[in-house]
Amino acid sequence: MGNRTKGKIKKKSIKAASHSGMGSKRKLSRMGKNLKKNNAGLEATFITRSATLKRLKVTLKDFRRLCILKGVYPREPRGRTPGNKKGQVFYHIKDVKAITHEPLLAKFREFRAFMKKVRKAAGRNEKDEAARKDSFAPTYTLHHLVRERYPRFVDALSDLDDALALTYLFAALPSTGRVNAKITKKAQSLAAQWGAYCSTTSAVTKSFVSVKGVYMEATIQNTKVCWVIPHAYTQNIPRDVDFRVMGTFFEFYETLLSFVMYKLYTDIGVRYPLPVTSVELSGSTSVLAANLHVLKKVLQQAGNGASNAISEAVDMQAIEKTEKKIGGSKSNRDKLKTIDEALKQVDESDDDEDMDGDEDEVDLAGPLKDALESMNQDAAVGANQVMTLDEDASKRKRLFAGMTIFISREVPKGYLELVCLAYGGNVGWEGNDSPVSVKDPSITHHIVDRPKLPSSYDDLPKSREFVQPQWLLDSANFSFLLPTSRYAIGAELPPHLSPWVDNDEEAYKPAYAEEIEHLKNGTVMPVRVVNEIAAEEDKGEESIAHSENESGSDGEAEESEADEIEEEEEEEEEDEKELEKKRAKRKLKEDEEEKALAKTMMSKRGKRLYGRMQHGLEKKQAAVEVLHKRRKEIERVKGKNKTEDGDTMSKAKVLRLRTERRAIEKDYEKTASAGSMKKRKNSKKKNQA
DSSP: OOOOTTTTTOOTTTTTTSSSOOOHHHHHHHHOOOTTTTTTHHHHHEEEEHHHHHHOOOOHHHHHHHHHHTTOOBOOOOOSSSOOOOTTOOOHHHHHHHHHHHHHHHHHHHHHHHHHHHHHHTTOOHHHHHHHHHHTOOOOOOHHHHHHHHSSSSHHHTTHHHHHHHHHHHHHHSSSSSHHHHHHHHHHHHHHHHHHHHHTTTTTTEEEEOOSSSEEEEEEETTTEEEEEOOOSSOOOOTSOHHHHHHHHHHHEEEEHHHHHHHHHHHHOOOOOOOOOOHHHHHSSSHHHHHHHHHHHHHHHHHHHHHHHHHHHHHHHHHHHTTOOOOHHHHHHHHHHHHHHHHHHHHOOOOOOOOOOOOTTTHHOOOOOHHHHHHHHHHHHTTTOOOOOOHHHHHHHTTTTTTTEEEEEOOOOHHHHHHHHHTTEEEESSSSOOSSTTTTTTEEEEEOOSSSOGGGHHHHHHHSSETHHHHHHHHHHEEEEEEEEOTTTTTTOOOOOTTTTOHHHHHHOOOHHHHHHHHHOSOOOOHHHHHHHHHHHHHHHHOOOOOOHHOSSTTTTHHHHHHHHHHHHHHHHHHHHHHHHHHHHHHHHHHHHHHHHHOOOOTHHHHHHHHHHHHHHHHHHHHHHHHHHHHHHHHHTTTTBTTTTBEEEBHHHHHHHHHHHHHHHHHHHHHHOSSSHHHHHHHHHHOOO
16 A cells, blocks of 8 residues: 555654654654743743842842943833733843943942951041051942944934033032032033033024923034033922932943033143143133033133243253353344244255254254144144134124123022123123123123112113113024113013924914014014004094194095995995905805715715814814914903903903813713714614614
8 A cells, every 4th residue: 555565654744633653753743842840932022120139139229330330221012011020120131241241330340349358447436447458449430331332423413411410400509518629620611611512502492491400402513412411599408309310320321421521621632631720710600601601711822832842942942042152133033933933044044954953053953843743743633633624603793792691689680690601692690700791881682580670770870771681682582682671680581482393383373483583584574563653643633633623624525435445445445345355255165065975985985084184284273373362362462450351460360270271171072972882783773763
């Protein structure tokens, strides 16, 4: 039968039952491999925090620090939870393996062993031995983690938002209790260095004052960086905040900011960190002012580097010659101290290398060459390190150019100084280190935040304008010098508009934004001015009509004819308006019919998508209509304390909010009573029956 050989055992079929005595290979192909528990699937991909601590053999405190520094965060498995362990924290197995090979893990273990020795010495009351061992504490750096997490400089720039926000927060916190004084000083120096760079390169583009703080945005190498500066108030440290976690974050952000600012300062030809001494810090009212002073000094020295090198070379050569009693005339040495004469001497020495000069003359070629070569070697490290501003930064630098702004003592000058310097202005303040005094006649704008000017300001020069701090921020946001009349001392300020809101996208433009746009274009007068002029013209016309009535009835016939002509023209205009309205209605009806026809040609899925789009647009339009309605109410009752109904502004607001809440409650009741789709269908059937 077939290929079967007599005497041989018949081969068992693959379709044989699993309990039969089949071979191992055939059984593997039939049943599959018997895997061990937790070696595949979600159980092998995700691991709990307790299992991670057992695997790494570290404490929970060290594990948290490692995760923050390494950038490892808990993961949430999709679908079911591994091993039905609900409510637990899971980490990916790849992240845990990355932490296993981290050099910081060994450093933490070394530190634990070191602390055991110190505690042992302290327990024996050996204070000198404990203090001696404290100097041998193991140290570590986070440089490799910054390079690992941010392989490109653009990646580090785009992730500076949280780093700057936390740095400015620690700079504002008092260094008492759980906040270390070293951390506060370091945060203040980092914030000041960042502010000095942004103001020098005109990188600040947007600023907005809110309840939480002052939001700032800077554009650096086509990358937008946003951060928050806390208000200059006394900060109360809450008890429910774990400052150890925040300190670990700041430890990493400190290294990151140092890396970023080293690159930024090197690009503009300045060594980082800035050589700010304790004397300069003690002599200035703020850390930012001290850093700005040092940065300007360094940039000036970099610009005069060639003349400094030449003068040093001349002085050294003259000293050597006088010591050897081989000197030339004093007039020749004075001539050679200039840059042009020195460079000519260098060229002559290059052309006449074989010719022997007189021993009595001062030879500047050798030392001058060495000085210039050393400068070239230093400059070769960053060949393109000259600070050049792009077109947008140059425009920002010209906004406050030639203006001197003095900040009064009640105004927080941190962010105002930053904005003013970034837009090209000069800043002065009340303090010994201020570059401008209060009575300086060059001051153009004096920023005061008081309800009225004190009597001591009467002695100041009359050439300056007193404005409120919002004028500076609004002018910078709109890139336009706004009129100071709206920002006068004691005047009601215009709305402080956020520069991050896109009016075209929101389909609503505030009245003040429209007014500023008219001012910038210079084509149409602002609405407020037009209304004032119209009101004045109406008053003038009323007075003229009143005088004509008193003069007598000499030109009554002429007036009656003119009135008839005007009435005819008005009737014609009304007829035209009615025709235009009819045409608009007809066109709207035709458009709706076209949309209905197009909708019938759509698929069911397309109809749903179109309906959702229309719902979103209608919702957006309704919000815009509400804003327009509120705006009309404000304009109508401006200068009055009551609305048309006789209610006060606060009462009208309460009534409006009450009606809105009732409308929302009605919509919710409808949806709640309707229930699901099945319930609605059943209710329809019952009603039909």
